[in-house]
Amino acid sequence: MAAKVKFSAVLINCLSLLIAVVAEDPYRFFEWRVTYGTISPMGVKQQGILINNMFPGPEIRAVTNDNLIINVFNELDEPFLISWAGIQNRKNSFQDGVYGTTCPIPPGKNYTYALQMKDQIGSFYYFPSLGFHKAAGGFGAIRVSSRPKIPVPFPPPADEYTVLIGDWYKTNHKDLRVQLDNGGKLPLPDRVLINGRGSGATLNVQPGKTYRLRISNVGLQNSLNFRIQNHMMKLVEVEGTHTIQNVLSSLDVHVGQSYSVLITANQPAKDYYIVVSSRFTPKVLTTTGVLHYTNSNKPVSGPIPDAPASMSWSFSQARDIRTNLTASGPRPNPQGSYHYGMVNVTRTIKLANSAGDINDKQRYAVNSASFYPADTPLKLADYFNISGVYKPGSISDQPTNIPIFPVTSVLQADHRAFVEIVFENKEDTVQSWHFDGYSFFVVGMELGEWSPASRKVYNLNDAVSRCTVQVYPRSWTAIYVALDNVGMWNLRSELWERQYLGQQLYVRVYTTSTSLRDEYRIPTNALLCGKASGHHHKGLL
Ligand SMILES: *[C@@H]1O[C@H](CO)[C@@H](O)[C@H](O)[C@H]1NC(C)=O
Ligand SMILES: *[C@@H]1O[C@H](CO)[C@@H](O)[C@H](O)[C@H]1NC(C)=O
Ligand SMILES: *[C@@H]1O[C@H](CO)[C@@H](O)[C@H](O)[C@H]1NC(C)=O
Ligand SMILES: *[C@@H]1O[C@H](CO)[C@@H](O)[C@H](O)[C@H]1NC(C)=O
Secondary structure, X not given: OOOOXXXXXXXXXXXXXXXXXXOOOOEEEEXXXXXXXXXXXXXXXXXXXXXXXXXXXXXXXXXXXXXXXEEEEEOOOOOEOEEEEOOOOOOOHHHOOOOOXXXXXXXXXXXXXXXXXXXXXXXXXXXXXXXXXXXXXXXEEEEEEOOOOOOOOOOOOOEEEEEEEEEEOOOOHXXXXXXXXXXXXXXXXXXXXXXXXXXXXXXXXXXXXXXXXXXXXXXXXXXXXXXXXXXXXXXXXXXXXXXXXXXXXXXXXXXXXXXXXXXXXXXOOOEEEEEEEXXXXXXXOEEEEEEEEOOOOOOOOOOOOOOOOOHHHHXXXXXXXXXXXXXXXXXXXXXXXXXXXXXXXXXXXXXXXXXXXXXXEEEEEEOOEEEOOOOOXXXXXXHOOOOXXXXXXXXXXXXXXXXXXXXXXXXXXXXXXXXXXXXXXXXXXXXXXXXXXXXXXXXXXXXXXXXXXXXXXXXXXXXXXXXXXXXXXXXXXXXEEEOOOOEEEEEEXXXXXXXXXXXXXXXEEEOOOOOOOOXXXXXXXXXXXXXXXXXXXXXXX
């Protein structure tokens, strides 16, 4: 059953497929085996999804513009896909690894992704996108470092640590999925994990040295607060943007979000608590890890520091996250050289989340449209001109008052449109939205209902550019996004029950041009499924 291959064979085969990817940028090759395996993050054995026997999966370390060739062998008993949250796959939504873009890898088969880290830096992660697999693992960190000659706005840290945090269930992912398929909701999570551990995760630091922590919330449901006893954190990066370096005693990380902070081991030699706790829930789950000074012989002690209680604290922390306009991003020029606040908005889209029932089963919706996957990836239907898979414009771009209805929701948008999207949340829970293929400017975030007058409070100068944003209860969040990446892109709730039960859509960023400057052709190794089975790939160029 295990497909065994020699590394060199993979290398040669892959290179021959990849003519479309710019040749001069470096290549990094990975071969991943995805299997079930026993893990015990809560001290009792349960089945997890492992990548190369690891939970969490192996970390990807790349540099801006690297090409990653990742051959994924699915040794599970179910179709499987990996998606890359925050990696933009420019001109290449075929590689996005969600069911609107890419055919699932059947059990026992493999698919080789070709991703380019084009013009990107920052902290991201990958995750399994189908079948509620994310509840079992299969996720891992991605760090994209700056090229050697591009200035980074802080001294090189002594080391960098990945901190994957997330809520966790001891229930098998298939059982959770059955509960949702049967019309139920997810129960409350059982624990919060730090780097796959329910307790005792340890980071080692040398006295006096400064470290970069890359923190991502890879969980399913809960916003989390991160803090370290007696240590302040300096915020330096959010999903690929270098920020104003605010000093924080704790940090809210909503589902799907990533942040980098610097910490300095400037306290007396001892061990300190690393604390992660769930936010805005009646029952707070708290997990601790250890910041271990290498010269310490004293275990952690003292009270575990509390999280700030109020929602307004969280709001104001979020509004204070801003771009350092003079610092470089992936390119040498300053991040502030693109004046997003001076571009004319060509379209306003308002997206309202809601919960409801379809056929007496729990569902979630965006502008009343509750997403159901089609039998064929939408991107492949487009490519092969297959009709009857979806209709562009099947979801309204404004909230409606009609009851929730089932549909394969696709919003049509023009390539190069400059769009304002207002997320309206009239529900009582924090929402978290992610847009594949893009980074967007978070221009506003307020309690209450959005109106055109709300634009007066927009930050049109130094809003942070990121790919995942929260919307507080009974509040709105507004973003600006330049639709410069042609393709079929998933816009989804990062709350995994909501995503699974319909709170997502695809944005078809469309151009009549068929130029390779705008979009790559289908990869020659693309798997075909549904109504695309039996179609033939054309030559790549
Ligand atoms: C599966 O792996 C082999 C090498 O072992 C490779 O040649 C082939 O292209 C891969 N299949 C896909 C669909 O990428
Ligand atoms: C912004 O980045 C520059 C480097 O370009 C750095 O010198 C400055 O301290 C940073 N400013 C803030 C407020 O973080
Ligand atoms: C934006 O719109 C205004 C008013 O219609 C126009 O005067 C201005 O030139 C436009 N700016 C750009 C950058 O297109
Ligand atoms: C799909 O239709 C377009 C426009 O009619 C055409 O240019 C293109 O070649 C067709 N694609 C395929 C794969 O047949």
